[in-house]
Amino acid sequence: MNPLAESAAESRAEFDEELLGLLSRCAAADSGALQRLYELVAPILFACLTRILRRRALAEEALQDVFVSIWQRAGQFSASRGRPMAWMVSIARYRAIDLLRHERHVPALVPDLPERLGAQPEAESEGSSPAWLPPSGLLEHCLGLLTERQKHCLELAFVGGNSHEDISRLTGNPLGTVKSWIRRGLQSLRQCLEAVP
Amino acid sequence: MKPDNSELVDRLAAEYVLGTLRGPARRRFERWRANTLQVDQRCRYWEERLMHLAKGLKPVQPPAYVWPAIRKRLNLTPNRAPHRWTRRLALAASIVLVAGLAGLLYWRSLPAVRATASSIISTKSGTEMWEVKVFATTNRLVVQAAKLAARPAGHDYELWALPQGGNPVSLGVLPTEGTSSRVLTAAQKAALASSSQVAVSIEPAGGSPTGQPTGDIVFVAPLQASG
Numbered sequence: 282m283n284p285l286a287e288s289a290a291e292s293r294a295e296f297d298e299e300l301l302g303l304l305s306r307c308a309a310a311d312s313g314a315l316q317r318l319y320e321l322v323a324p325i326l327f328a329c330l331t332r333i334l335r336r337r338a339l340a341e342e343a344l345q346d347v348f349v350s351i352w353q354r355a356g357q358f359s360a361s362r363g364r365p366m367a368w369m370v371s372i373a374r375y376r377a378i379d380l381l382r383h384e385r386h387v388p389a390l391v392p393d394l395p396e397r398l399g400a401q402p403e404a405e406s407e408g409s410s411p412a413w414l415p416p417s418g419l420l421e422h423c424l425g426l427l428t429e430r431q432k433h434c435l436e437l438a439f440v441g442g443n444s445h446e447d448i449s450r451l452t453g454n455p456l457g458t459v460k461s462w463i464r465r466g467l468q469s470l471r472q473c474l475e476a477v478p
Numbered sequence: 479m480k481p482d483n484s485e486l487v488d489r490l491a492a493e494y495v496l497g498t499l500r501g502p503a504r505r506r507f508e509r510w511r512a513n514t515l516q517v518d519q520r521c522r523y524w525e526e527r528l529m530h531l532a533k534g535l536k537p538v539q540p541p542a543y544v545w546p547a548i549r550k551r552l553n554l555t556p557n558r559a560p561h562r563w564t565r566r567l568a569l570a571a572s573i574v575l576v577a578g579l580a581g582l583l584y585w586r587s588l589p590a591v592r593a594t595a596s597s598i599i600s601t602k603s604g605t606e607m608w609e610v611k612v613f614a615t616t617n618r619l620v621v622q623a624a625k626l627a628a629r630p631a632g633h634d635y636e637l638w639a640l641p642q643g644g645n646p647v648s649l650g651v652l653p654t655e656g657t658s659s660r661v662l663t664a665a666q667k668a669a670l671a672s673s674s675q676v677a678v679s680i681e682p683a684g685g686s687p688t689g690q691p692t693g694d695i696v697f698v699a700p701l702q703a704s705g
Contacts, residue, residue, distance in 0.1 A: 301622070301657065308659035309611070309618045311592075312554035319545055324537030331538055344540055348548045359656020367526040371495070378497050378504075411533065420530045438496045439531040445498050467492040474527065 296321075296413065300365035307355035315352055322366070323348070325413050326373040333377035333442030343380055347373045366413050377442055423473035431466030434459060484516070491520035495528055592704060593620075597676050599699040607697065608652055608678075610637065612662075612670055619649055619666070620659045629654045636681045638691060639669040640698075646677065651685045676701050 300321070306314030326347055330340040350372050358368055424432060437443045437451060445463070449456040493499040494507050511517045594614040599607045606624045613620065621637065629635070635654070638646040647669035650660060662670070679686070680693035 305611075305620050305622055305657040305659060308657065309613045309620050310616045311613075312549070312552075315548075315552075315554070316545070319548070323544070324539050325535065327540040328535045328538040329532065332535065341540060341544055344544055345548050345551060349551055352552055356659045359653060359658065363522045363526050367522070367529050370529055370532070371525045374497065378500075382500075414530060414533060420527055424530060435496065435528070436531050438498050439528050440535065442497055444500050463493070463496070463498060464489070467489070467496070470527070471488065471492070 297364060297366070300369075304351075304355045304358050304365055307352055308358075315348065318351070319348060322369055322413070325366075326369060329370060329373045329440075330377050332440055333374065334380060339380060340377075343373070343376050346376050350376070374439075374442070381442060419474065423470055426473055427466050427469055428462075431462050431469070434462045435466050438463065487517055488520050491517060492524045492528075495521055495524035595670065595701050595703045597699045597701045599676070599678060599697045601697075608637075610649075610676060610699075610701075612701075614667065614671075617662045617667060618659055619662050619670075620657060621652060622657045623653045623655050630680050632683055633680050633693070634683050634685060635678050635696075636685050636691070638677045638679065639666065639673040639701075640675045640677055641669040641672040642674070644669070644672070646691055648686060648689060649676070651681075652678065670701070673701050675699065 300318070303314045303318045303321075307318065323344065327340060327344050330343045330347070331337060334340045334343060347369075351369060354372075358365065427435070434448055434452070437448045441447075443451065445456060445460050448454075448463075449459045452459065454462075490499060490507055491511075494504065494511075499507055507517075511521055592613075592615075593611040595612040597610040599610065601607060608624060609622045611620045611622075612618075635652040637649040637652050639649055640646055647666055649662075649666055649670075650658075652658075675698055677691070677695050677699075678697040679691040679695045681691070682693075686692050
């Protein structure tokens with residue numbers, strides 16, 4: 282590992298440690314810890330929410346729900362439950378998906394989003410992951426083995442919160458084809474991840 | 479849905495995390511996850527891995543009103559002094575009065591919760607095993623396990639307060655990873671208040687059946703009051 286990568290990995294480990302410490306202080310009802318946690322992760326969670334919900338007012342409300350949940354559930358979190366960032370991103374994404382259920386008027390296609398037909402996902406550039414993401418060369422490698430179509434469908438679903446039907450509409454491919462790309466994409470990902478001990 | 483089909487569990491977990499499992503199937507799966515460890519584990523597996531699909535997401539600063547709104551919903555007291563209010567007062571009042579008020583505000587703005595005592599439990603060779611923190615103001619005990627505290631097979635580690643002149647008082651089973659937070663009973667709080675040490679014993683899974691240590695005491699560590 283080169284020194285630069287090493288220091289990046291170290292800063293991510295420190296970030297994880299800080300999040301763990303803050304969650305345990307939240308579990309002890311320390312409101313200062315929630316404020317610091319908000320400063321650190323709200324911008325990422327808000328980015329997830331706006332991307333899925335596509336309406337700022339709705340995303341702002343959802344962000345409040347997410348931090349209320351984090352505060353109430355901090356005591357249930359432990360490092361054995363995985364990385365704190367994955368836990369918080371999941372809370373945010375699931376909340377957004379739940380809200381989508383009730384919001385039938387969300388436009389299916391917003392022209393300035395990079396997920397429009399044929400567009401390449403942003404930040405395709407290799408190398409540095411943002412500090413909030415744990416480093417994983419293996420995962421990058423395995424994602425790299427997927428076909429472009431598979432990877433694009435997975436991104437449309439995960440990042441954009443799009444359903445099978447949305448993706449079929451967005452990409453102009455039949456529903457059955459989209460479903461099978463996604464299923465096979467996930468399957469290959471798992472096989473690749475588990476091939477390495 | 480039958481939980482014994484691991485292939486099916488994995489496929490559903492992946493689609494649930496991805497967000498493509500929708501409608502009533504999503505609701506059913508959520509209930510299944512809440513009740514089934516194996517399902518929960520597969521979900522966490524995918525949550526950590528699929529997160530990399532969001533690598534390109536750029537942080538977006540939420541508007542300023544959101545944080546106060548969250549604080550209000552949770553009934554939290556502000557942690558920072560209300561600067562504008564102090565400034566207005568400064569205009570109206572004498573410097574002496576402001577100095578007095580600033581002192582008061584500073585005192586009021588100190589973080590509401592601080593550990594009142596803490597202990598680091600380490601092996602003889604200095605490897606940190608657990609960090610124990612007592613929050614007397616909120617009646618909580620928070621224990622953070624060091625990265626790898628292997629559980630003795632079929633047993634648990636149990637934490638004890640060692641009050642001066644009294645019997646050990648159980649503080650519960652220790653986590654072998656992650657953080658645990660629990661509410662202290664009045665008896666535990668009183669025992670901690672007169673303890674200068676905590677101890678760890680090896681007990682049958684779930685903790686001592688007698689309320690007193692039954693297995694070997696494997697660690698003793700000083701409990702230090704925080705300043």
